Amino acid sequence: MSDTLKGRQPGSRLRLPGYRPEEPGTHPPLDHPDYRSTRLRHPSQPLVPLPHRLTEVTGPLLGEGRVGETDHDLTAQHPGEPLGERIIVTGRVLDGDGRPIPGTLVEVWQANAGGRYRHDGDRHPAPLDPNFSGAGRCLTDAEGHFRFVTVKPGAYPWKNHPNAWRPAHIHFSLFGRAFTQRLITQMYFPGDPLFPFDPILGSVPEAARERLVSRLDMDLTTPEWALGYRWDIVLRGRRATPLEDEEDDA
């Protein structure tokens, strides 16, 4: 038997960890007319079910050699400090059973304090900050914690509808442990008065929206230096461990 297909011998079935399917009421619909850019970019055909097999229950384990010393500190990547309100953003990456996901790569990117991205496509006439690139990365620790130091991003206008403004947010990219857990999302700040006007946050089922909003945590603040926001990220959970079956014990 070829090495590739090892694991197929009679009596020793390939046993894979199972991940739950996506939970209804969690994610935005792909077709969300209030967010105009979805119009020509959402599939019109139903999705084809893909049972989770080897490629889906594994995934890239990235990060070794990809995270530099100042990558978690967006205020320390240039000779001077960026303008804006210095903040600490921290939380844990968990799976749906509340288990921490250690050693997983977390990537973030954001606008500067004036609401401008360091990107050629950003035409918002707010100033760039020579001391702010707006990108960070880190690996979670053994308990799944990530921690970034940055400045609070500004709100900014966009062209979705007349006088459209995005509430302040930080983009997050997560890998978790398996392809099934890959997630890109956005973290918001508590009490932002722009929430009711934002079709991107508003695309999320109402009961799930608050999961995207961080909370101010005075215990996280560094007095005389920075405010602290806490936000936990929950990736897809595993199925209950299947019972041993007799065939496997033979």
Next chain:
Amino acid sequence: MTHPPTPSQTIGPFFAVGICWPDGPDVVGEDTPGARRIGGRVLDGAGDPVPDALVETWQADPQGRFAHPDDPRGPVSGGFRGFGRCPTDAQGRWAVRTVKPGPLPTPDAGTEAPHLDVSVFARGLLHRLVTRIYFPDEPDANAADPLLASIADPQVRARLVAVPDGDDRLRFDIRLQGDQETPFLAI
């Protein structure tokens, strides 16, 4: 107790400031035996290029193994990254350099044909799209593949198979919407 999962949001138009790596498209180095380029265009429902998409690929090594602790067949050495990441350019083009993965055993004693799992992110996509790329020089393995077999319409099924595009090159266009829409997968 279960924790409710965090909802997805769009990657937005400015992700290049944060998550593009210089070596993102290089799943393998240039001199790797069997290296080939797999790429194409991302197109919207009007047939226009999507210049602000991110395409990511994930795959087994040529022996059909993953350097991952949840591959029950045991650890592999060699540090095969298995992961590719490429933003689209102004014409909607993306490409990765990789090798063909091996076939994979399934839990019910079947075999999956060599394939790449693909994630597509873009402005205007509130949640990632997932699809697969199969190989045109594997007709027998493709005929026995459980995912391909689950798609009844042969024309739709064929859209998951890359098209030869010159030496060591395969083309795989991703059509988000429309008559020739790429089959997207619910995982």
